[in-house]
Amino acid sequence: MTTTSTRSAARGAARPVRLAPLDILGLGMLGVRTRKMRAALSALGISIGIATLIVVTGIPASSQKALMRELSALGTNMLQAVPAHQDPPVLLPPESVDMTRRIGPVTAASAVANTHAEVLRNDRQGEADYTGLTVLASRTDLLRTINAEVGSGRFLGANTERFPTAVLGSVAASRLGVPRITPGQSTPQIYIDQQWFTVIGVLEKTPLSPDIDRSVLVGWDAARTLLKFDGHPTVIYLKAKESRIEAVRDVLPRTINPELPGVVQVSRPSDALAAKRATESTFSALFLGLAGVALLVGGIGVANTMVISVLERRREIGLRRALGANRGQIRAQFLTESVVLSALGGLAGTVLGTLATIAYATHQHWPPVIPLTSVTAGFGGAILIGMLAGVYPSIRAARLTPTEALATA
Known part of the structure; x- marks a missing residue:
């Protein structure tokens, strides 16, 4: 018995210790x-x-x-829709902007409309002093949609779009002699269709929408009441998810004008989008x-x-x-x-x-x-x-x- 115990102890002593x-x-x-x-x-x-x-x-x-x-700043996710040039002219429905916003991938939509009004520096100028500027009725969310910025002053808002106020594009501001809005100084005014409008802001250059640079922007509601604007937009701007921009372009004409989609012209995606995808x-x-x-x-x-x-x-x-x-x-x-x-x-x-x-x-x-x-x-x-x-x-x-x-x- 003692010998067996000794052997067992010897085997236990020879067994290596497990390491943690x-x-x-x-x-x-x-x-x-x-x-x-x-x-x-x-x-x-x-x-x-x-x-x-x-x-x-x-x-x-x-x-x-x-x-x-x-590349995104070049408008890779932007599209424009305008009515086709026809005789008689074609009008986009007044509700087309709201209908555009309902498209799933669209993240922002806004519009401007040509009021066909004439703008002058003051009431002493005549028709011979035509400035070559366009007076546009503008939605209040236009800047966010076209990536534009205010250089001085402020843009049209809910508290100003119903009143005779205007915002000038960069070229329009130069031609009308209003380079900037300076706080504390008298507010400049311009003469639109024999009515005085107060200039509340001047925009920076908008490379994505150069037409805005040569425009005078007035509120949508003010254009209706003061300039006899009929409410039909002439240019619809929109932003959409880049990956779905082609799909949005395909359905946009039918969304804007379901009865006559063929009279809606949509710009093609920016060349910068192709460059961006190639870079990625x-x-x-x-x-x-x-x-x-x-x-x-x-x-x-x-x-x-x-x-x-x-x-x-x-x-x-x-x-x-x-x-x-x-x-x-x-x-x-x-x-x-x-x-x-x-x-x-x-x-x-x-x-x-x-x-x-x-x-x-x-x-x-x-x-x-x-x-x-x-x-x-x-x-x-x-x-x-x-x-x-x-x-x-x-x-x-x-x-x-x-x-x-x-x-x-």
Whole structure:
């Protein structure tokens, strides 16, 4: 009985102790802590690869976003609808703007209408002093729809559109001698169809709608009561989702005039939309290739460091084997060390690449863009490279017997 108990105790003593994950992590960090300079240089290779990956994807993404903003400012999501030139003339229904807004992808719609009124600087001018300007009845939401801005003063609103007030386009303001509205000074007036209108605002140039620059805008309701406007719009402006702009263009004539869709002419999408889509579809494979090469070089550096680490730490390996560590624990130790090195390099590279991208984009006045896929793929790639780089050194370390490790140390 005593002999059986002794044998059982001996087998229990020879059985290796199971290591918890934190213990394995601590053993893996041992080589990093004791060889800080070598670990830093090994991690540097991985960090350069990750930083390169983020920079070469983040900078083009930032540049692309800035370009997308510029192209969007050119009206890639805008359309115009006008009545066809026919004799007798064709009129758009008064409710056509509200009907246009009901189209699903449409985000904004507004309109102007030619009142056929004449505008002069004052009541002392005659017909010979014709300014060549157009008096348009305008909806209050026109500026938001055509991406226009007020240079000075204010635009027509709910409290002014019913009264004899006017807003001048940039060219109209120059011709009428009202370059800007200055607070605190007397409000200028102009003469429209033998009636005085107070100028409350002057617009900046509107490159998307140059006709507005040569126009005098009055309120929709004021045009009805003061200028005998019949309520039929002559130009309908709309914004829609870029991805559905062609679909909106197809249904717009039938929406504006269901009975006679053929008398509605709709502008084609801006050429800038095609340029924007072409830009979105381009991607630099060369930059990604460079980042991949940088990661590969970093992985080779980690593998080389781990092989040298195994050669230099044979005595440690022999002692651990002699004290009962099995091959699996030795493999786990060196594989963990390789992954830790790569993870530290990946973390440093992510921070470095992100800061470099933000700094360069800010310098170029671009919106900084850090692709999440690049960050996750880069850091995940660093972990994978660490695992692959640590496979051979960990297997080599595990194959060393205690006698061999201590004899060659």
